[in-house]
Amino acid sequence: xxxxxxxxxxxxxxxxxxxxxxxxxxxxxxxxxxxxxxxxxxxxxxxxxxxxxxxxxxxxxxxxxxxxxxxxxxxxxxxxxxxxxxxxxxxxxxxxxxxxxxxxxxxxxxxxxxxxxxxxxxxxxxxxxxxxxxxxxxxxxxxxxxxxxxxxxxxxxxxxxxxxxxxxxx
DNA sequence: TTAGTGATATCC
DNA sequence: GATATCACTAAA
Numbered sequence: 633x634x635x636x637x638x639x640x641x642x643x644x645x646x647x648x649x650x651x652x653x654x655x656x657x658x659x660x661x662x663x664x665x666x667x668x669x670x671x672x673x674x675x676x677x678x679x680x681x682x683x684x685x686x687x688x689x690x691x692x693x694x695x696x697x698x699x700x701x702x703x704x705x706x707x708x709x710x711x712x713x714x715x716x717x718x719x720x721x722x723x724x725x726x727x728x729x730x731x732x733x734x735x736x737x738x739x740x741x742x743x744x745x746x747x748x749x750x751x752x753x754x755x756x757x758x759x760x761x762x763x764x765x766x767x768x769x770x771x772x773x774x775x776x777x778x779x780x781x782x783x784x785x786x787x788x789x790x791x792x793x794x795x796x797x798x799x800x801x802x
Numbered sequence: 803t804t805a806g807t808g809a810t811a812t813c814c
Numbered sequence: 815g816a817t818a819t820c821a822c823t824a825a826a
Contacts, residue, residue, distance in 0.1 A: 674821080683821075693810060711807025713822045730821065741822055782821040 635766040637759040640701035644720040644727040648675035649797040651718075651729055651766070653773035658747045658764050666747050667767075668734035674780050675795040676717070677727040682786035686726030696755060697726040704764070706754040713741030714750050718758055732796070774800040 635654065640647055651673050658666045676684040685694040685707070696705045697719055705717040705728055717728040734743045744750070749764070758765055777794035784791065 676821085685821085688811080691811080707821075708807090708809060710820065710822050711809075713807090715821060717821095732821085739823070745823095780821080785820090 633768045633770075635759065635768060637702050640718060640720045640759070641722070642720065644675045644677045644729060645795070647718075647720045648673045648729045648795070649775045649777075651731075652775050652797045652799045653771060655767040655769055656731065656734065656747070656764070657767055658749065659762060660748055668736055668743070668747065669799075670731055670733075670766075671735050671799040672732040673797050674730040674732050675727070675797070676730060677795070679726060682790040683780055683783035684726060687786075690726070694726065697728050698724055702757050702759045704753050704756045704758055706749075706751050708751065709741070714744040715740045716744050716749055716753075776800055 639650075651670055653669060653671075655667050655669050660666070678684060679686050679689065681687060686697050690698060694705075696703055697717075699719055700723055701720050703719040705719055707715045707717065709715055716731045718731070719728045721727045730740065731743060732740050737743045737746050753764060756764060776798050778796040778798060779792050779794060780796045
């Protein structure tokens with residue numbers, strides 16, 4: 633079952649843990665379908681979240697985060713790694729889910745590399761796209777929480793908040 | 803541990 | 815305009 637737009641229209645703190653265990657499907661131009669279960673996500677929420685791209689206000693680069701839910705927001709990191717985010721929540725609320733790793737590939741950039749995901753998917757609507765979408769196969773997982781990674785600069789509070797969600801098979 | 807890589811933010 | 819920073823990975 634494909635995930636609907638309503639799924640992403642809720643607060644990121646509801647969407648992120650529920651996204652864990654869902655299946656990311658990527659259809660390449662030659663018709664090949666790649667699928668991988670998402671095993672780890674992170675929530676980024678609002679301008680007050682120092683770890684969020686939007687913490688320094690709205691810019692051209694993070695504009696998509698403020699947009700409608702279900703839109704894919706790509707970030708090029710360290711010049712060579714694509715990280716994939718999905719925008720959630722209401723319009724004008726900068727929040728989104730980072731897909732941090734899949735069942736077969738640990739590491740956010742490995743996931744996108746394997747899936748052939750790059751800047752060309754920026755702005756794609758994940759509920760309407762023919763190139764990439766998410767499916768729910770009904771399988772349930774335990775979701776454990778942990779502090780987010782890679783935001784040492786964000787300060788003690790935002791560093792310690794448990795907005796990282798990891799799947800654990802039941 | 804360190805190099806590689808490039809967009810963006812921040813500083814002149 | 816320049817440079818400092820960054821949610822990473824692979825190779826050593």
